[in-house]
Structures are given as C-alpha cells and as structure tokens.
Amino acid sequence: MAAAAAASSLVRRAAAAGAASRGLLLARAFASGVGAGGGGEKAKRVLVPVAAGTEPVEAATTADVLNRAGARVTVATAHPSGDDGLVVQAAYGVKLVADGCVADLQGESFDLIALPGGMPGSVGLRDCKALEKMVKTHAENGGLYGAICAAPAVTLAYWGMLKGLKATCYPLFMEKFTAEVIPVDSRVVVDRNAVTSQGPGTAIEFALALVEKLYGKEKMEEVAGPLVLVPVANGSEEIEAFNLIDVLRRAGANVIVASVEEKLQIVTRRHKFNLIADMMLDEATEMQFDLIVMPGGLQGAQKFASTKKLVDLLKKQAESNKPYGAICASPAHVLQPHGLLKGKKATAFPPMSHLLTDQSACEHRVVVDGNLITSRAPGTATEFTLAIVEKLFGRDKAVSIAKELIFM
Structure with missing residues (x-):
C-alpha cells in the first residue's frame, strides 16, 4: 500500500534529508466525508495529535492508513498556533501542517484518538492539558485509543491510562512504564480499548490494528x-x-x-x-x-x-x-x-x-x-x-x- 512507503525507515531518512535541503516538507492528513461502508454513512472520526519532535512516519502512517479505511482524520497540534500557524516542527527536520489545534477541539467527539511517538514529541503531548482531558474523557466513555513508540510510556502511562493493561512501546522506554502497566515485548499489543506499538518500523501494523478495531478484520485486510x-x-x-x-x-x-x-x-x-x-x-x-x-x-x-x-x-x-x-x-x-x-x-x-x-x-x-x-x-x-x-x-x-x- 502507498502508506507503506511512509512507514519505511528508508523513506523516513530520505524525507529528513530532503527537508533539510529544501527547508520545508508539508504533510497533511486527508479528510474523508464518507465512511468505509459507503452509501453516505457517516465517517468515523479519528484524532491524531502532534507536537514539536513528533515522529513524522508514525503520524503520517496512522493518518494515511485510517483515511484509506474511510475514517475522517484530523491532525491537530498540541501547541497553540503561533507565528508559524499550524506548521509543526516534527523530528528529522520534517514539518507537518496540522488541520487545527487540540485546544479548539474541546467538546468534539472522536471514535479513536491515536498518539504518535518521537521525542520530545511525546513529552509535548503529555504536557498538553487539553489533550490529557480529552483522551481521559474519551477513554472513560469507552472510546478506542492508542499510542506508539515513546508515547505509551511517556504519555499514556504517565496519565495513568494503562493501569492493569498489557502494553508495549519503544524498547528503550520499556523501563519508563509505571508499575501498574504489564509490559509486553511485542510489535503491537491490543488490550481492551488500548492499542500500543513499538516504533516507526511497526507503524503500519499499529495503524492496521486500529483499523481492525474500528471496522473489523475484513476492512483491515482490504486496506493492508x-x-x-x-x-x-x-x-x-x-x-x-x-x-x-x-x-x-x-x-x-x-x-x-x-x-x-x-x-x-x-x-x-x-x-x-x-x-x-x-x-x-x-x-x-x-x-x-x-x-x-x-x-x-x-x-x-x-x-x-x-x-x-x-x-x-x-x-x-x-x-x-x-x-x-x-x-x-x-x-x-x-x-x-x-x-x-x-x-x-x-x-x-x-x-x-x-x-x-x-x-x-x-x-x-x-x-x-x-x-x-x-x-x-x-x-x-x-x-x-x-x-x-x-x-x-x-x-x-x-x-x-x-x-x-x-x-x-
């Protein structure tokens, strides 16, 4: 699939080098008005928050794969828009253009909130109080949520949202899981409504696991x-x-x-x-x-x-x-x-x-x-x-x- 290109480490390095030489690489999520079922069915809504230092492969792959499944994806910056508007300086010199700000989405409902990793991106997501409140409310209402790379440990576990759950993250961050988390050395872990994954190389699998939770196995296989x-x-x-x-x-x-x-x-x-x-x-x-x-x-x-x-x-x-x-x-x-x-x-x-x-x-x-x-x-x-x-x-x-x- 075309999203696979975004997920490869080779492309990640190439994108970084290209951004360094050209100064700006823009990547937007796509918004789909019709759900995966067709016939005018309302699309499921997905939020992908980003921050300075976010891993671009994980953000782009998550947004792209879910869009291909028929979801309406919103990429939102965890920081208030400043002089650069909605441009977010992600990792490796890549610049992402968000669709809006997390702070402006309070009160809106989503079917899935998926956090990309990267450092210090995961810290930026963690410290966004509006995002923390939104994700916690979403989870309390039985909503699906996920995180990849550093974000499961640095963000979700810090917020207390993985208590009693099996989870994985970037291997070097496993020790940062709190005692309430059951660490699992696996590429993708699904436990109830939480989906976690290890890093850029597992971004496609992570996104497909989210598709399966939202739409079922048949849709996941179609997208894959x-x-x-x-x-x-x-x-x-x-x-x-x-x-x-x-x-x-x-x-x-x-x-x-x-x-x-x-x-x-x-x-x-x-x-x-x-x-x-x-x-x-x-x-x-x-x-x-x-x-x-x-x-x-x-x-x-x-x-x-x-x-x-x-x-x-x-x-x-x-x-x-x-x-x-x-x-x-x-x-x-x-x-x-x-x-x-x-x-x-x-x-x-x-x-x-x-x-x-x-x-x-x-x-x-x-x-x-x-x-x-x-x-x-x-x-x-x-x-x-x-x-x-x-x-x-x-x-x-x-x-x-x-x-x-x-x-x-």
Whole structure:
C-alpha cells in the first residue's frame, strides 16, 4: 500500500534529508466525508495529535492508513498556533501542517484518538492539558485509543491510562512504564480499548490494528493489501532493490524490507547507498507473506544463500504454492543451489545463467513459471516488478502502474 512507503525507515531518512535541503516538507492528513461502508454513512472520526519532535512516519502512517479505511482524520497540534500557524516542527527536520489545534477541539467527539511517538514529541503531548482531558474523557466513555513508540510510556502511562493493561512501546522506554502497566515485548499489543506499538518500523501494523478495531478484520485486510518481503544485504543491487520497493508500494502492496545483516543499515552494491531496512529478518520470520522477492548483486545474493532463515522462508513459500521471485544473481546463487528452481523455467544475469539446470528460458528478460518470477539484471528491473504487480493485482493494475511510470 502507498502508506507503506511512509512507514519505511528508508523513506523516513530520505524525507529528513530532503527537508533539510529544501527547508520545508508539508504533510497533511486527508479528510474523508464518507465512511468505509459507503452509501453516505457517516465517517468515523479519528484524532491524531502532534507536537514539536513528533515522529513524522508514525503520524503520517496512522493518518494515511485510517483515511484509506474511510475514517475522517484530523491532525491537530498540541501547541497553540503561533507565528508559524499550524506548521509543526516534527523530528528529522520534517514539518507537518496540522488541520487545527487540540485546544479548539474541546467538546468534539472522536471514535479513536491515536498518539504518535518521537521525542520530545511525546513529552509535548503529555504536557498538553487539553489533550490529557480529552483522551481521559474519551477513554472513560469507552472510546478506542492508542499510542506508539515513546508515547505509551511517556504519555499514556504517565496519565495513568494503562493501569492493569498489557502494553508495549519503544524498547528503550520499556523501563519508563509505571508499575501498574504489564509490559509486553511485542510489535503491537491490543488490550481492551488500548492499542500500543513499538516504533516507526511497526507503524503500519499499529495503524492496521486500529483499523481492525474500528471496522473489523475484513476492512483491515482490504486496506493492508498483499504482504511482500524484500530481503536486503550488503552488496544488494540498488536499482533492483529500489524498483521492487517503490513499484510494489505504488501498486498497493505492504512491502517489508528486511535486513539479513547484523543491523538495519545495509550498503548497496555499486553506489554504496545506505539503505535502512524496516526490520531484521528475525522479526520477519514471524510473519506470513503473499510474496518473497530478492534483488540481485553477487555479494548480496551470496549472503542470501548462506542465510538459513531466509532459505527456509523461501522453501516454505514454494511448498505453500505462494509467489516468490528473484532477479540478476539471485536466481543462480540462491534459488538454484537450494532446489527452488526444480521443474521450473527461469532466467538470471547472463554471465551466471550457465549455473541454471534448465537454461531454455535464459534469453528472456522476465520469466513467469507458475508462482516463480525471475529476471536478468538492473535493466529489466522495472519489467520484473511489473510482472510481479500483474501476478499480485492483475493486468489492469500492472498497466496502470506502467503508465504512471511512463514505462508504456
């Protein structure tokens, strides 16, 4: 899904760098006049308060995903509007434009109040007396509320709103939970009407959990889109990796970028870009994917091939008859040696295609054989990703994305 782009740590860093160079990056929530049920049904109302230092990925993702579900989202600054009006200086140099002020919303009712984290943003939310009163009244009336990152510990727990509840937060803030809170080391925790989550990398899951609480599982699955795993490693080919992440998110897939290295940051093959993954592969092994697809780059492919947990995920994917794919060096160096091309036609980077047992399709730029999709090199990366879009969403969506990219 497009919201997934907002949630990735890679995009967060890029947005920060862009804001620093351009001076201002504006991000607004969207207001939807019709509810998820259609037919003029009144939309559910959601409040996302922000403050100086708020984590922009968490605020934007929460607002965007809930808007996509059909909610009418209001982003409100916890500080009175000053000389900058409704512009809020969020973290990483990103500036958010709020829809209004919390102080002006007293007496209005919401179906959900969701607090993004970040520091000192969570402190700014905590110290806003109008927001504290609003959230407490909302909770006393049985309303749904949530918080992510530092906000569960710094804000909700400080207000006494997690007493006797299971909750999670950014790992470094777990010790700040009061004694009345039952801490849980989990990406998202739902306990009664409180939903908490760990940080920017879990922002999509947090927002989808809120959608499920508001609208039900069917709507949540509709909004989420297919779940795709793109593993990355030092030496991964950047053109191929970026094509997969960008194009699949444009199409509406929920793309999880997972590092197979010892840390989230990896260095790409040719231009040595620093790419920040959404999570470590260990976290991704707990999830079930609609597609697993690998970029190439010889060094990266060799790391994939030696990563048992990734190979096990790929084998499970193939055995479950779910789509999987690879481009460039990865078909020859990952799929072939682990028996994942058995009985399948495939292609690979030309100097490596001799490693494939069946070389009958090696001259093709993209090869689709059942649930296996393979391709040759950076120059075929867009065709490769569009073939995956067609596999996941159908030809009409693939043609639409191709036209958006001026590919056709």
